[in-house]
Amino acid sequence: MTINNQIFDFRMPGNVKIGANSFNTIHSDIEQFQPKNILLISDKGLQEAGVVEKIVHDLSRHNIPIQTFTDISGEPYFETLNLAIQFIKDNQSDLVIGIGGGSALDVAKAAACLANKEEDNITEILLGHSTPLSKGISCILLPTTSGTGSEVTMNAIFGDTSNGVKRGIVSPFYLPDVAIIDPILTLSCPAKVSAASGVDAFTHAIESYIAKKATPLTKLYAREAMVKFPANITKAVFNGSDLKAREEMCWVSFLAGVSLANAGVGAVHALAYPLGGKYHVPHGVANALLLPYVFKVIGKTCMEEMVHIANYLQLGDYTDNPHEALGKVVEYLFNLLKELGLPKTLKELNVNENDLEPMANEASKVIRLLENTPYELNKKEIHQIYINSFFGNE
Structure with a gap:
């Protein structure tokens, strides 16, 4: 292409x-x-x-x-x-x-x-x-x-x-x-794993959609993943025997994975790596928790994409009010954690507050992912995101 x-x-x-x-x-x-x-x-x-x-x-x-x-x-x-x-x-x-x-x-x-x-x-x-x-x-x-x-x-x-x-x-x-x-x-995947892995797939879709390396082709895959996600994630988590919902979530994972493979992901994954490395937090859980806190910051530089994403998630049409789209998307992401029973704060994961700054230092070294994010996060801003996610500052 x-x-x-x-x-x-x-x-x-x-x-x-x-x-x-x-x-x-x-x-x-x-x-x-x-x-x-x-x-x-x-x-x-x-x-x-x-x-x-x-x-x-x-x-x-x-x-x-x-x-x-x-x-x-x-x-x-x-x-x-x-x-x-x-x-x-x-x-x-x-x-x-x-x-x-x-x-x-x-x-x-x-x-x-x-x-x-x-x-x-x-x-x-x-x-x-x-x-x-x-x-x-x-x-x-x-x-x-x-x-x-x-x-x-x-x-x-x-x-x-x-x-x-x-x-x-x-x-x-x-x-x-x-x-x-x-x-x-x-079908036998436990509810907690289904929730974390499902939001992990959604993270791939939304991050790759706004990625600097995104193309019209990768956006097609990411878009379809985001469209299918809201209608099927809760069914797959709370009614694991629902084969139709499971199949749709397989499509979400596949579509988002292909988009990720070609457009890459960004800051959410970069900040998740230290959580996995130091605290052995499962990858999907780390991504899900950090997702709203990160997008609250980086979403400001891609308002057009936020309007699209709000539409894909059936949150409303904000074409004439693009600044409201970001707030609605972030609100949806926070509500998703609550709805699926996933942790909303780093405190819940027993992360030590004194480790936030060293983690910010480590995350700032994940250049490959940070450079693919449409917002240039510095170490101080990464540290603040960790602080917000530690205390649950929405």
């Missing part, structure tokens, strides 16, 4: 399948890839729930050795990724199947990409000094939550224990070969 002599890439997995029972199409994908050894990467929660065992049994019809890696609980760290890469090498796996939430999918796609790379090269990539120049082995991703969009994005997020922060690694080679988005796999 070319606009005003600027060229924009637009990327997504080579094959995306969405819909109830789409999981069953994985068998034809396996036949196409003809792997000799399959590695199934998931998390401890799905293992304990018997989901991993059920999938292994279902895939056993192919008579291909299947190993499982489920050493993932909560947000993943680079150490976890390195263990998964070594596991692939030890078992000579040539196909990774990732199933789970964003944590499992991030480990799966990054491990598949970095498999067969030299150890020194992997170290440089994880330090952010370089990016992969090729894909390692084939990868299929199946999300069990609707939110992270990891199955269609070019980035993966990991905890950096040496610096106490979360960092993203980005490359088109992290995209899976196939993404299978089956709403039936999300």
